[in-house]
Amino acid sequence: MYRKGDMVSTRDAYGAALLELGRRRKEIVVFEADLSKPMRTDKFAREFPERFFNVGVAEQNEMAAAAGAATCGKIAFVSTYAVFASMRACEQIRTFVAYPRLNVKICASHGGLTPASDGVTHQATEDLGIVRTIPYMTVVMPADAVTTRLAVHQAAELSGPVYVRLTRDAVPVLYEDGADFRIGKAIVLQKGKDVTLIGLGDMVCKALRAAEELAREGICAGVIDMHTIKPIDQEAILEAARDTGALVTVEDHQICGGLGSAVAEVLVEGAPVPMERIGLRNLFAESGGYEELLAKYHMDVPAIVAAAKRAIERRNRLEQQVRNSPCPNASR
Amino acid sequence: MRCELLKMIHHARSGHPGGSLSAADIVTALYWHVMRLRPEEPNWPDRDRFILSKGHCCPALYAALGMKGYFDRKHLLTLREIGSILQGHPDSRKTPGVDATTGSLGNGLSLGVGMALMGKLDRKDYRVYVMLGCGELDEGMVWEAAMCANKYKLDNLCAIVDYNRLQIDGTADEVMPLDPLDKKWESFGWNVLRMDGHDMSQILGAFAKAGATQGTSTVIIADTVKGKGVSFMQNVCDWHGKAPTDEELAMAIGELEKETL
Numbered sequence: 001m002y003r004k005g006d007m008v009s010t011r012d013a014y015g016a017a018l019l020e021l022g023r024r025r026k027e028i029v030v031f032e033a034d035l036s037k038p039m040r041t042d043k044f045a046r047e048f049p050e051r052f053f054n055v056g057v058a059e060q061n062e063m064a065a066a067a068g069a070a071t072c073g074k075i076a077f078v079s080t081y082a083v084f085a086s087m088r089a090c091e092q093i094r095t096f097v098a099y100p101r102l103n104v105k106i107c108a109s110h111g112g113l114t115p116a117s118d119g120v121t122h123q124a125t126e127d128l129g130i131v132r133t134i135p136y137m138t139v140v141m142p143a144d145a146v147t148t149r150l151a152v153h154q155a156a157e158l159s160g161p162v163y164v165r166l167t168r169d170a171v172p173v174l175y176e177d178g179a180d181f182r183i184g185k186a187i188v189l190q191k192g193k194d195v196t197l198i199g200l201g202d203m204v205c206k207a208l209r210a211a212e213e214l215a216r217e218g219i220c221a222g223v224i225d226m227h228t229i230k231p232i233d234q235e236a237i238l239e240a241a242r243d244t245g246a247l248v249t250v251e252d253h254q255i256c257g258g259l260g261s262a263v264a265e266v267l268v269e270g271a272p273v274p275m276e277r278i279g280l281r282n283l284f285a286e287s288g289g290y291e292e293l294l295a296k297y298h299m300d301v302p303a304i305v306a307a308a309k310r311a312i313e314r315r316n317r318l319e320q321q322v323r324n325s326p327c328p329n330a331s332r
Numbered sequence: 333m334r335c336e337l338l339k340m341i342h343h344a345r346s347g348h349p350g351g352s353l354s355a356a357d358i359v360t361a362l363y364w365h366v367m368r369l370r371p372e373e374p375n376w377p378d379r380d381r382f383i384l385s386k387g388h389c390c391p392a393l394y395a396a397l398g399m400k401g402y403f404d405r406k407h408l409l410t411l412r413e414i415g416s417i418l419q420g421h422p423d424s425r426k427t428p429g430v431d432a433t434t435g436s437l438g439n440g441l442s443l444g445v446g447m448a449l450m451g452k453l454d455r456k457d458y459r460v461y462v463m464l465g466c467g468e469l470d471e472g473m474v475w476e477a478a479m480c481a482n483k484y485k486l487d488n489l490c491a492i493v494d495y496n497r498l499q500i501d502g503t504a505d506e507v508m509p510l511d512p513l514d515k516k517w518e519s520f521g522w523n524v525l526r527m528d529g530h531d532m533s534q535i536l537g538a539f540a541k542a543g544a545t546q547g548t549s550t551v552i553i554a555d556t557v558k559g560k561g562v563s564f565m566q567n568v569c570d571w572h573g574k575a576p577t578d579e580e581l582a583m584a585i586g587e588l589e590k591e592t593l
Contacts, residue, residue: 051453056479056483060442064443064477065443065449071432071447072377073450092439096432099423099433100424
């Protein structure tokens, strides 16, 4: 369906997957808030007009109406941009979708800085933190088109609310069609020895490129696609900590609340090791080209490479301190 | 029902008697005369749905559900207690017969729109009733839902506005004027009916008319009295959200029992 290396946006893959699902299951209904073209749900709308509801520019009503539909045995997909889904309709997600654990699948595009030149109003850089704190939510951001298709199909099978974060821009297809993708189970793209880069969504391909750079400098970096940040794959994180002793999280989001926080929570309880976080550091970005923004806000490949080196350096210093510390029993 | 709900609020030592009393007659009409229900099968797919958008008035809903046999009436006096099936605001997962979780104002009509849309999609003939407080009409989301119901011609959807004209901070006119309320709904494409929300024959007549209306959603603006039936609670803002003392409960029940004799 998708060829490895092709450039496809995850929202395109969402629209196509939704159409497949619609053909397979008649309980699939879709709620849209005047964004069917950019969300790529227009194909579903054309083929299944009776199961497609465009409620206009009204995301709160969209979310709660989907909740109402879900009480009638439907699997309700809610499409909109991440910034609106997570904030304009935040209370509807929390109180009317998550609290009654309804089968509402929130598919939110334009996650992170991808709305780039549209500026801060459209950039979703807090959404993961917001939805991750809500009980019963499953939170997923697939890295490419192949895994987006699988994520959408699996979200429909899961009982309860799911938040699937998508992006605007085309990203390379990273996986073969039969990829072993399961919500909640991280994918280890390559094992490392010196450091592990844990990426989310479209940043996974940046992490892979950073690992290539590091390899050229003789540093062996592992790369993990942590597509599900809730429930997060603790095993994969702890194993990476044991194997490499230094981690870098790479996400297009504020450094608090999202992937970085989720990984840090696992580390402090299970295997504290030096960790660096790539993401926005308590500030709003601005209008600009996507790659320009990533560079300016230290989220591009060179920034990831530098963060990896810092993590390694910190780990080495710690190890040295342990080795050089005097024996507490020396005076006896 | 009024005695039941006052006893519940008194026992819980917190709750909302004023709005529960203003809604009591309409809730009674729905559960005893209007809605198609199977208390022994709360999730029956063909049942009519009731959404108490003004969720804080759930003592009235709980009393109705308990009296109809959705659960053992002994639960009524566990309202708001830890471990109870009766939460401070309705929880559809905990209470048999509660069709929608509500409590944060302004959301119920949208939930009803979703249910009514699915009724149309599945070619089912159930009806969806949403009870709104007048204060919650200040929420913009109510009007998003109103537009949406009109777009999809949801004649299986009926909203009831419990127009008791009192909010926490004062009268609706002081807090946020709503009149002309009928014109507002009309301009959103709704069939608008008006009734005295405490006159059973008017209530039943309005629901019959709403049920016979085709092609548009119906809103019934119910003129009601907050605290209805208890002289010292009637039209007193302070009775929005406090429980009666032992003496007040005894007085209230005395008055209500005298009225029913």
